[in-house]
Amino acid sequence: MKTVEIKLSQNPYKVLVGEGIFENLSNEISKKKLTQKRFFIIDKNVNLHYAGRIRAAFTELTSGNSIVLEAKESKKSFESLFKIYSKLLKENYGRDSLIIAIGGGIIGDVAGFAAATYMRGIKLIHVPTTLLSSVDSSVGGKTGVNFGDTKNIVGAFYQPELVLIDTSFFKTLSKGEVISGIGEVIKYGFLSDTKFYNYLKKNLHKLQNLDDIVLEKVIMECVKIKGSVVISDEKESGIRKVLNLGHTFAHAIEVDQNYKIKHGHAVIAGISCAMYLSCKLNFITENALNEYFEIINALSSEIKIAEYNFNKLYALMRRDKKNRESKIKFVLIGGVGEIVLDAEANKSDVEYAVKCGLKIFTKR
Numbered sequence: 001m002k003t004v005e006i007k008l009s010q011n012p013y014k015v016l017v018g019e020g021i022f023e024n025l026s027n028e029i030s031k032k033k034l035t036q037k038r039f040f041i042i043d044k045n046v047n048l049h050y051a052g053r054i055r056a057a058f059t060e061l062t063s064g065n066s067i068v069l070e071a072k073e074s075k076k077s078f079e080s081l082f083k084i085y086s087k088l089l090k091e092n093y094g095r096d097s098l099i100i101a102i103g104g105g106i107i108g109d110v111a112g113f114a115a116a117t118y119m120r121g122i123k124l125i126h127v128p129t130t131l132l133s134s135v136d137s138s139v140g141g142k143t144g145v146n147f148g149d150t151k152n153i154v155g156a157f158y159q160p161e162l163v164l165i166d167t168s169f170f171k172t173l174s175k176g177e178v179i180s181g182i183g184e185v186i187k188y189g190f191l192s193d194t195k196f197y198n199y200l201k202k203n204l205h206k207l208q209n210l211d212d213i214v215l216e217k218v219i220m221e222c223v224k225i226k227g228s229v230v231i232s233d234e235k236e237s238g239i240r241k242v243l244n245l246g247h248t249f250a251h252a253i254e255v256d257q258n259y260k261i262k263h264g265h266a267v268i269a270g271i272s273c274a275m276y277l278s279c280k281l282n283f284i285t286e287n288a289l290n291e292y293f294e295i296i297n298a299l300s301s302e303i304k305i306a307e308y309n310f311n312k313l314y315a316l317m318r319r320d321k322k323n324r325e326s327k328i329k330f331v332l333i334g335g336v337g338e339i340v341l342d343a344e345a346n347k348s349d350v351e352y353a354v355k356c357g358l359k360i361f362t363k364r
C-alpha cells in the first residue's frame with residue numbers, strides 16, 4: 001500500500017493507494033480513532049458488484065445506516081441530499097458521526113456536501129471506485145450538487161479524514177468509464193512536466209487496460225499533483241484554477257448534451273477546444289497543437305458528441321464560476337507544465353475553438 005499525504009495546515013489527511021486494501025478500512029478508521037457511528041453512502045452499481053465484499057468488511061451495515069444512490073448527474077441534486085439528511089435524522093446521527101462514501105465522483109460530491117452541511121459538518125471518508133474519482137474528485141475537498149442546468153453550482157470546500165483508493169474496484173468499470181478517468185489524467189499530464197506527459201503518452205494503452213504498474217504510478221502522480229495544488233490554494237483563489245484546464249468548455253458540453261456524455265469524455269473534448277483556443281491566441285504554435293493532439297486522437301474514437309448549439313454552449317460558459325466582471329476566464333496552455341490562467345477571448349475565437357475542437361468527436 002502506498003500513501004500520499006495531503007499536508008493542508010488545517011485539515012491534513014492521507015490518501016492510501018493499493019490493490020485489495022478496502023478490507024483495511026475498518027482498521028484505518030480505528031487507528032484514526034474515528035467514531036463508530038458510521039453512515040454509508042454507496043453507488044448503486046458498486047453495490048450490485050460488491051455488496052458482499054462491503055458487508056463482509058463492515059458487518060454492522062444495514063439499510064438503516066446506509067443509502068444506495070444511483071450515480072447520475074440528475075441525482076447530484078437536492079433530492080438526494082434530502083434523502084440523506086432524512087435518514088441521518090431519523091436514525092439520530094449526531095455531530096460525532098462519520099459518512100463513508102463508496103462510489104465514483106457523483107457519490108463523492110453528494111456525500112461530501114451532505115457531510116459538510118449536516119449539523120454544520122460531520123466526518124467524511126472517500127472510497128473512490130472509478131479511475132476519475134481516484135485521480136481527481138476524491139482529493140481536494142470540492143463537494144456539491146447541480147442546480148437547474150448549472151453543474152456543481154451549490155457546494156462547499158470540505159476535506160475528508162481519509163481517502164482510500166482500492167484499484168481492485170476498477171475491474172468492473174466499462175471501457176468508457178476508464179477513458180473518462182483518463183480524461184482527468186490527461187489534464188494532469190499537461191499540468192505536470194514533460195517526464196510525466198511522455199510517460200502517459202507512452203503508456204496510454206496500458207493505462208486503458210488497467211495495467212497494475214502503470215495504474216498505480218499514474219494515480220500516485222495525479223494525487224501528488226492535485227495535493228500540491230490544493231495545499232497552495234485550498235479555496236481556489238489563484239493557482240488551483242489550473243485544475244480547470246478544459247473544464248469551462250467541458251461543463252457547458254455536459255449540460256448542452258443533457259449529461260448524455262461522461263464527465264471525463266467532456267473533459268477530453270474540453271481540453272481539445274482549450275488547445276485550439278490556446279493556438280488561436282498564440283499561446284502555443286500549430287506544431288505544438290498537432291503534437292499535443294496525438295494523445296486526444298488516440299482516445300477520440302471512444303467519444304461521441306451529438307449535434308450541439310454553439311450559442312447555448314457560449315451562454316453556459318458565461319455562467320462558469322471562474323468568470324469575473326461578466327467575462328469568461330479560460331484556463332489554457334502555453335506548453336506542458338505551462339498553464340495560462342484567466343485568459344480572455346472574443347466570441348468569434350471561442351466559436352472557432354469549439355468548432356475545431358469538437359470536430360473529431362462529432363464527425364461520425
Ligand SMILES: NC(=O)c1ccc[n+]([C@@H]2O[C@H](COP(=O)([O-])OP(=O)(O)OC[C@H]3O[C@@H](n4cnc5c(N)ncnc54)[C@H](O)[C@@H]3O)[C@@H](O)[C@H]2O)c1
Pocket residue numbers: 043044045046049070071072073076103104105106107109129130131132133136137138139140141142143152169170171172173174177180181263264
Ligand atoms: N469534486 C471534484 O473535485 C470533482 C472533480 C472531477 C469531477 N467531479 C465530478 O465527478 C463526477 C464524475 O465522476 P465519475 O466519473 O466517477 O462518475 P460517476 O460517479 O457517475 O460514475 C460513473 C459510472 O460508473 C459506475 N461505477 C462507479 N464505480 C464503479 C465500479 N467500481 N464498477 C462498476 N461501475 C462503477 C457508476 O455507477 C456510474 O454509472 C461528475 O459529477 C463531476 O462533476 C468532481
